[in-house]
Amino acid sequence: MPPFNLHIPSTLDEALSKASELSSAGKEYDWISGGTDLIPNYKWHINTKKDVISLSGIDELYVMTPLRIGAMVSLQEIVESNSVHPLISQAASKIASVMIRRSATLGGNICLDTRCFWFNQTEEWRESIDWCHKCDCGTGADCRVIPNQNDLCVATYQADLAPVLMCLGATIHLSSLDESRSMPISEFFRLDGMTRNVLKKGEIVTHITFPEDLFEWEGDYQKLRQRESWDFPEAGVAVTWKREGGVIEDLRVATTGLESVPVLHTEQAMEALEGWDGKDSVTKLSESVRRSVKPVLNTWYPPSYRKKMVKVLTRRACSALLEG
Numbered sequence: 001m002p003p004f005n006l007h008i009p010s011t012l013d014e015a016l017s018k019a020s021e022l023s024s025a026g027k028e029y030d031w032i033s034g035g036t037d038l039i040p041n042y043k044w045h046i047n048t049k050k051d052v053i054s055l056s057g058i059d060e061l062y063v064m065t066p067l068r069i070g071a072m073v074s075l076q077e078i079v080e081s082n083s084v085h086p087l088i089s090q091a092a093s094k095i096a097s098v099m100i101r102r103s104a105t106l107g108g109n110i111c112l113d114t115r116c117f118w119f120n121q122t123e124e125w126r127e128s129i130d131w132c133h134k135c136d137c138g139t140g141a142d143c144r145v146i147p148n149q150n151d152l153c154v155a156t157y158q159a160d161l162a163p164v165l166m167c168l169g170a171t172i173h174l175s176s177l178d179e180s181r182s183m184p185i186s187e188f189f190r191l192d193g194m195t196r197n198v199l200k201k202g203e204i205v206t207h208i209t210f211p212e213d214l215f216e217w218e219g220d221y222q223k224l225r226q227r228e229s230w231d232f233p234e235a236g237v238a239v240t241w242k243r244e245g246g247v248i249e250d251l252r253v254a255t256t257g258l259e260s261v262p263v264l265h266t267e268q269a270m271e272a273l274e275g276w277d278g279k280d281s282v283t284k285l286s287e288s289v290r291r292s293v294k295p296v297l298n299t300w301y302p303p304s305y306r307k308k309m310v311k312v313l314t315r316r317a318c319s320a321l322l323e324g
């Protein structure tokens, strides 16, 4: 792994000031939380920086209550917590392995770099194919998935928590030296495999919060992966619903592992909810979600299979909805 300077600030202000200081000196840096994504990328010499700022020393990022989870809370703490919504714990339990989850964090999971089989490879391998646009080593190389262009990267967002957080109405909170801002988590992501999200230079995710009605929502998360032991989602579908007197009052569906962003399928959920007809509505919903996703060929399974499986996963995620 190329050497880098590791900065470990102990307050949020210190971290944001360090970022500003490095930027003013013309130095590029990365934030690091658990490092379970960043360090493997650094070991493969993928877009490494000379400076890395750790968020691990900032106490306020570790706060976890039923309606708030700090960016530095580990995924295993979320799995074992009795206070967070059970669907968040369930989705977290499907991420990687226990050992990885003990270091991996909520913030790192939300901000996970997009993935592509032309990109997540060793430096020698990538050099042997003359690189690609996302890590072109100054060559101006084209994208290998959408060829003959080097403007767009369609690497796939393969983190598990985002669709569940979207379906539970989470708000994401960001901080920089200039301002603190928040937005629905569904507005955080950007359809670009390189930019990935709305974070500006020097800005971090500090925590997420949930609305007061969080525990009135039920739901399920279904994931397709090659090996159950620890693989990234090849497709992931979260479905949540709220009942009032046995009647479905609200419904949300979101997907991950299929495009450069996780997607909240508001229109499809609303159409299914209007004139709700139990099993038939679930069949229509599964088909309309399948139709709306657009996977490309850059992960393990072919796009056509992942698309087909979206229908199956949606139906499975609705099982408890039909039982209630």
Ligand SMILES: Cc1cc2nc3c(=O)[nH]c(=O)nc-3n(C[C@H](O)[C@H](O)[C@H](O)COP(=O)(O)OP(=O)(O)OC[C@H]3O[C@@H](n4cnc5c(N)ncnc54)[C@H](O)[C@@H]3O)c2cc1C
Pocket (backbone or CB within 6 Å): 030, 031, 032, 033, 034, 035, 036, 037, 038, 039, 040, 055, 071, 075, 094, 095, 096, 097, 100, 103, 104, 105, 106, 107, 108, 109, 110, 111, 112, 113, 158, 159, 160, 161, 199, 203, 204, 205, 206, 230, 231, 232, 233
């Ligand atoms: C073998 C293996 C299997 C895996 N399987 C899965 C899986 O099944 N599902 C899944 O979702 N993930 C999986 N992962 C990826 C990863 O472990 C998790 O997504 C983890 O949650 C990342 O969190 P982290 O704290 O380690 O992130 P880091 O590696 O520290 O950071 C990841 C990225 O987010 C940025 N970042 C981190 N925190 C912040 C913040 N607070 N604000 C702004 N930017 C930030 C970093 O700069 C970096 O770009 C796997 C990883 C490995 C090695």
Ligand code: SF4
Pocket (backbone or CB within 6 Å): 115, 116, 117, 118, 119, 132, 133, 134, 135, 142, 143, 144, 145, 146, 152, 153, 154, 155, 193, 298
């Ligand atoms: S989608 Fe294209 S530019 Fe992005 S990582 Fe893959 S090959 Fe590279």
